[in-house]
Amino acid sequence: MNGMMVSENLSLFVAVARQLSFVEAAKRLGIPTSTVSRRIALLEETLGTRLLQRTSRRVGLTQEGTRLLERAGPLLDQLGEVLDQSVDREEEPAGRLRVTAPVTSGAQRIAPLLFSFAARHPRVDVELTLTNSVVDLVEEGFDLAFRVGPIRDAELVARRLWSIESVFAASPRFVQDTLKGQTQLTREALEKVPAVMTLPRGVWRLRRRDGGVEEVRPTDVRVTVNDPRVAMAAAQEGLGVVSAPREMVDPHGKALVPLTVKGRTLEPRELFAVYPSRRQLSTRARRVLDWVMKHGAGRP
Structure with missing residues (x-):
C-alpha cells in the first residue's frame, strides 16, 4: 500500500475514532459506510494491529487505536489547516453559504455582517435561517451556525464572539x-x-x-x-x-x-460561532467567520 493510500486511510480512521461510529463518519465524509470499513481494515492489516473493537451495537478503540488517535489526530488537523490557508490565499469564496442564527441577534448583528461580506464577495450567495431552535448542522446542510451559549455538544467546535447584555x-x-x-x-x-x-x-x-x-x-x-x-x-x-x-x-x-x-x-449571554470541525468548513464559511469575528465585536 502506497503512502498516499495509508494517509487517506488514516484520515478515515481518525474520523471513525472521533465519532465512534462508522455510519456517522461516513455520513460526515460523504462516502459509503462499506468503503470506510474496508479502508480501515486495510490500514489495520498494513499496521499489523487492531485499532477498533467492533460489536453489533458500538465501536470502541483498542489501546493501539487510542495511541494512534492521540498522535495522528492533531497532526491531521494541523495539516488540514495549513492546506486550507494555502487554498484561501488563492481561492475567491463562491457558492451558497447556508447559515443559521438566533432570531434577534441574527437579525440585528449577524445578518448585516453577512450582507456586507456578500457585497464584498459577489460569487457568494447567502441563505440565512433565523431560528431559536437547535438544528443539526450536518443533517440540515448548514455551513455555519451562531448560537447563544453555553454550547454543550462535544462534537461541535465553538468560538466565542461577544457578550449580549x-x-x-x-x-x-x-x-x-x-x-x-x-x-x-x-x-x-x-x-x-x-x-x-x-x-x-x-x-x-x-x-x-x-x-x-x-x-x-x-x-x-x-x-x-x-x-x-x-x-x-x-x-x-x-x-x-x-x-x-x-x-x-x-x-x-x-x-x-x-x-x-x-x-x-x-x-450576560455569550454568542458563539459553531461548526462540526475545522476541516469541514468550506472556504466561504471560513472567510465569513473571520469577517464576523473581525467586524462584529465592536458593534453595539
Missing part, C-alpha cells in the same frame, strides 16, 4: 399599577411578579455581586414565547416583566422602563 423591563403602566412605581426589585419580588418569558431557557439567570449565579423561575408567567421581539410587545401591553437584550430595550424609550434587581444583574 440583557436587562429587565416593563411598561410604564405596569410599573405604576403593579410595581407601585418601584423600578428596583428584590429577588423575592422578582420571583412573584407577573412575567413574560422567552424560550428555550424559561428561567432568569442572575449574577450576584460575589460572582455567583442563581436561577429565578417566576411563579406567575403570563406569556411564554420563543421570539424576544414578541415578548417585548407583550411587555409593552403591560402583561409583565420581560428580560431582553439592552440593545433592543433602549430604542423603545418611553414604551419600556428598565428595571433593576437589588444586588444582582442579569447574566
Whole structure:
C-alpha cells in the first residue's frame, strides 16, 4: 500500500475514532459506510494491529487505536489547516453559504455582517435561517451556525464572539399599577411578579455581586414565547416583566422602563460561532467567520 493510500486511510480512521461510529463518519465524509470499513481494515492489516473493537451495537478503540488517535489526530488537523490557508490565499469564496442564527441577534448583528461580506464577495450567495431552535448542522446542510451559549455538544467546535447584555423591563403602566412605581426589585419580588418569558431557557439567570449565579423561575408567567421581539410587545401591553437584550430595550424609550434587581444583574449571554470541525468548513464559511469575528465585536 502506497503512502498516499495509508494517509487517506488514516484520515478515515481518525474520523471513525472521533465519532465512534462508522455510519456517522461516513455520513460526515460523504462516502459509503462499506468503503470506510474496508479502508480501515486495510490500514489495520498494513499496521499489523487492531485499532477498533467492533460489536453489533458500538465501536470502541483498542489501546493501539487510542495511541494512534492521540498522535495522528492533531497532526491531521494541523495539516488540514495549513492546506486550507494555502487554498484561501488563492481561492475567491463562491457558492451558497447556508447559515443559521438566533432570531434577534441574527437579525440585528449577524445578518448585516453577512450582507456586507456578500457585497464584498459577489460569487457568494447567502441563505440565512433565523431560528431559536437547535438544528443539526450536518443533517440540515448548514455551513455555519451562531448560537447563544453555553454550547454543550462535544462534537461541535465553538468560538466565542461577544457578550449580549440583557436587562429587565416593563411598561410604564405596569410599573405604576403593579410595581407601585418601584423600578428596583428584590429577588423575592422578582420571583412573584407577573412575567413574560422567552424560550428555550424559561428561567432568569442572575449574577450576584460575589460572582455567583442563581436561577429565578417566576411563579406567575403570563406569556411564554420563543421570539424576544414578541415578548417585548407583550411587555409593552403591560402583561409583565420581560428580560431582553439592552440593545433592543433602549430604542423603545418611553414604551419600556428598565428595571433593576437589588444586588444582582442579569447574566450576560455569550454568542458563539459553531461548526462540526475545522476541516469541514468550506472556504466561504471560513472567510465569513473571520469577517464576523473581525467586524462584529465592536458593534453595539
